[in-house]
Amino acid sequence: MSMEATAWTQLHNVMNAQQDRRPFNRATLRRIAAFARPHRRRIGLFLLLSVATALLAVATPVLAGRVVNAIVSGKEEGTVTRLAALIAVIAVAEAGLGLVSRWLSSTLGEGLILDLRTAVFDHVQRMPVAFFTRTRTGALVSRLNNDVIGAQRAFSNTLSGVVSNVVTLLLTLGVMLSISWQITVLALVLLPIFVLPARRMGTRMAKLQREAAEHNAAMGTRMTERFSAPGATLVKLFGRPADESAEFAARASRVRDIGVRTAMAQSAFITALTLVSALALALVYGLGGYYTLHGHLKAGAVVALALLLTRMYAPLTALAGARVEVMSALVSFERVFEVLDLKPLIAQKPDARPVPEGPVSVEFDGVRFGYPSADKVSLASLEEVASLDTRGGTEVLHGVSFRAEPGQMVALVGSSGAGKSTIAQLLPRLYDTDEGAVRLGGVDVRDLTADSVRDTIGMVTQDGHLFHESVRANLLLARPDAAEEDLWDALRRSRLDGLVASLPDGLDTVVGERGYRLSGGERQRLTIARLLLARQRVVILDEATAHLDNTSEAAVQEALGEALEGRTAVVIAHRLSTVRSADLILVVEDGQIAERGTHEELLALGGRYEELYRTQFERPGNTPAGRG
Numbered sequence: 001m002s003m004e005a006t007a008w009t010q011l012h013n014v015m016n017a018q019q020d021r022r023p024f025n026r027a028t029l030r031r032i033a034a035f036a037r038p039h040r041r042r043i044g045l046f047l048l049l050s051v052a053t054a055l056l057a058v059a060t061p062v063l064a065g066r067v068v069n070a071i072v073s074g075k076e077e078g079t080v081t082r083l084a085a086l087i088a089v090i091a092v093a094e095a096g097l098g099l100v101s102r103w104l105s106s107t108l109g110e111g112l113i114l115d116l117r118t119a120v121f122d123h124v125q126r127m128p129v130a131f132f133t134r135t136r137t138g139a140l141v142s143r144l145n146n147d148v149i150g151a152q153r154a155f156s157n158t159l160s161g162v163v164s165n166v167v168t169l170l171l172t173l174g175v176m177l178s179i180s181w182q183i184t185v186l187a188l189v190l191l192p193i194f195v196l197p198a199r200r201m202g203t204r205m206a207k208l209q210r211e212a213a214e215h216n217a218a219m220g221t222r223m224t225e226r227f228s229a230p231g232a233t234l235v236k237l238f239g240r241p242a243d244e245s246a247e248f249a250a251r252a253s254r255v256r257d258i259g260v261r262t263a264m265a266q267s268a269f270i271t272a273l274t275l276v277s278a279l280a281l282a283l284v285y286g287l288g289g290y291y292t293l294h295g296h297l298k299a300g301a302v303v304a305l306a307l308l309l310t311r312m313y314a315p316l317t318a319l320a321g322a323r324v325e326v327m328s329a330l331v332s333f334e335r336v337f338e339v340l341d342l343k344p345l346i347a348q349k350p351d352a353r354p355v356p357e358g359p360v361s362v363e364f365d366g367v368r369f370g371y372p373s374a375d376k377v378s379l380a381s382l383e384e385v386a387s388l389d390t391r392g393g394t395e396v397l398h399g400v401s402f403r404a405e406p407g408q409m410v411a412l413v414g415s416s417g418a419g420k421s422t423i424a425q426l427l428p429r430l431y432d433t434d435e436g437a438v439r440l441g442g443v444d445v446r447d448l449t450a451d452s453v454r455d456t457i458g459m460v461t462q463d464g465h466l467f468h469e470s471v472r473a474n475l476l477l478a479r480p481d482a483a484e485e486d487l488w489d490a491l492r493r494s495r496l497d498g499l500v501a502s503l504p505d506g507l508d509t510v511v512g513e514r515g516y517r518l519s520g521g522e523r524q525r526l527t528i529a530r531l532l533l534a535r536q537r538v539v540i541l542d543e544a545t546a547h548l549d550n551t552s553e554a555a556v557q558e559a560l561g562e563a564l565e566g567r568t569a570v571v572i573a574h575r576l577s578t579v580r581s582a583d584l585i586l587v588v589e590d591g592q593i594a595e596r597g598t599h600e601e602l603l604a605l606g607g608r609y610e611e612l613y614r615t616q617f618e619r620p621g622n623t624p625a626g627r628g
Contacts, residue, residue, distance in 0.1 A: 046104040054167035065304025126344040130377040150332030165315035172312040212258045354452035356441040359406030366436035369397040409569040411579035414588040458536035462543035464523035466515030472507040478534035494529035541571045
């Protein structure tokens with residue numbers, strides 16, 4: 001590698017390395033070794049090839065010097081030809097080994113990326129809902145991308161670089177000292193002029209790089225928020241386009257200015273180091289020529305020294321920044337392990353069993369619950385805060401007990417924030433109770449397998465979330481093996497088959513981010529179709545019609561009638577008209593069940609339910625329905 005190329009490489013590594021001065025963590029190194037263990041054979045072969053490549057790199061300058069000596073001494077052509085042929089063979093071998101090393105490097109690196117990403121992705125999927133409500137999605141995705149790739153560089157670049165550079169440096173230095181220790185020592189005097197500016201300039205440019213990255217990240221966040229469907233709507237309704245444009249332009253201008261300064265600094269740095277390279281070569285040729293003319297050195301030795309000099313400065317410069325690269329890789333590994341070390345609050349027991357067959361009852365028995373504090377479910381670095389909020393654990397459910405027999409509908413009504421949605425989230429075990437038990441078919445959900453709970457309980461929430469995929473893909477999420485006729489049957493039963501048939505690509509029409517290409521009622525009916533397709537025995541409806549107009553609500557209620565038929569249901573509703581026919585209505589207030597009974601019984605009681613009912617339905621001069 002030439003000095004100029006080495007300078008660019010070193011500058012790039014220092015700029016992109018994370019400047020961390022922490023000591024080596026042996027526990028981290030042991031965990032890295034555990035991830036590397038499945039690839040140990042390839043790592044060993046990779047290191048052997050790196051050593052072989054270093055040996056060949058030193059052999060070429062020595063042979064070049066012998067060629068020059070053979071020419072100067074007037075030896076026969078065969079000697080020169082054999083030496084030239086040997087140089088050619090070494091060049092071919094070096095190229096071949098380089099390709100094999102690159103293949104091993106890429107397979108090792110990509111294999112490690114696969115292992116780390118899979119481990120993190122699988123672990124994150126096991127985290128509780130509280131983790132996702134606190135974590136910034138971008139920060140979490142960064143762990144799967146930037147930090148994993150940073151860790152991968154430890155194997156694909158740093159590991160081989162350190163080994164090959166150490167071998168190359170020792171061999172080169174040994175050969176140069178054997179040829180002329182005087183010239184070697186003088187050439188090394190210029191080393192600080194080459195290495196120290198690289199580190200200082202690299203650090204300075206790393207700061208510029210980080211500043212540019214921060215501005216780019218801010219612009220990216222701003223664009224992501226403003227370009228989403230709800231964000232764009234908000235800007236159009238309340239935003240100030242001129243101010244938005246000015247702020248974006250200011251950050252973009254800052255990035256432009258940093259780019260110009262970085263380009264000029266890079267150019268000045270490389271020019272200076274190229275000059276140092278020329279001065280070093282001038283020293284070798286000048287002093288070497290002097291020794292040659294006085295009979296103390298052969299001409300070929302001067303050529304060999306000049307070529308070896310370039311081979312020595314390259315690994316020296318690379319090794320000078322090796323610590324930064326190693327620490328950067330360790331930091332990346334630690335950030336990945338930080339996520340893996342965050343233990344999920346919900347864990348399946350080793351002896352967990354499936355939900356019993358047949359119709360399923362739902363039971364809450366003396367349930368008490370408080371949402372966990374941030375320090376139990378999240379990381380400060382993922383929330384992008386200095387320290388986690390330790391507040392939490394305040395009890396929000398106080399001894400909730402009720403039972404829904406198989407096929408019955410239990411409705412939860414009450415004020416906002418009373419605890420209705422919390423009750424709904426405990427049933428599919430999105431959280432675990434602090435005291436008491438939640439049972440499915442008479443078995444505590446903590447004793448059931450996660451797969452069987454998921455296959456038993458279906459839930460429709462008020463936002464009707466859909467992925468930015470096709471109608472077909474969103475439906476198959478519920479049952480991947482569903483046939484085409486099953487999809488259309490679910491759409492027909494949710495009163496959505498006509499709409500889907502009229503779409504440009506039918507089932508393959510992409511619904512857009514969060515399903516925004518569909519209306520609110522259409523989104524809800526598609527989530528109901530997904531529920532129907534899954535054929536789950538217990539249904540939870542959490543404000544499924546809360547934000548719909550009367551027409552959409554009527555269509556969704558008709559679809560819900562299909563979804564609830566023959567199933568045990570827990571329904572949360574603000575609109576009391578949707579739960580009049582429930583087998584049992586529970587009035588939840590302040591985390592407790594304040595009243596329970598049928599619609600008629602609760603009206604006759606004249607308590608909180610009647611108050612809610614009058615608020616919604618009473619009009620001057622009218623009598624509430626059901627009380628006449």
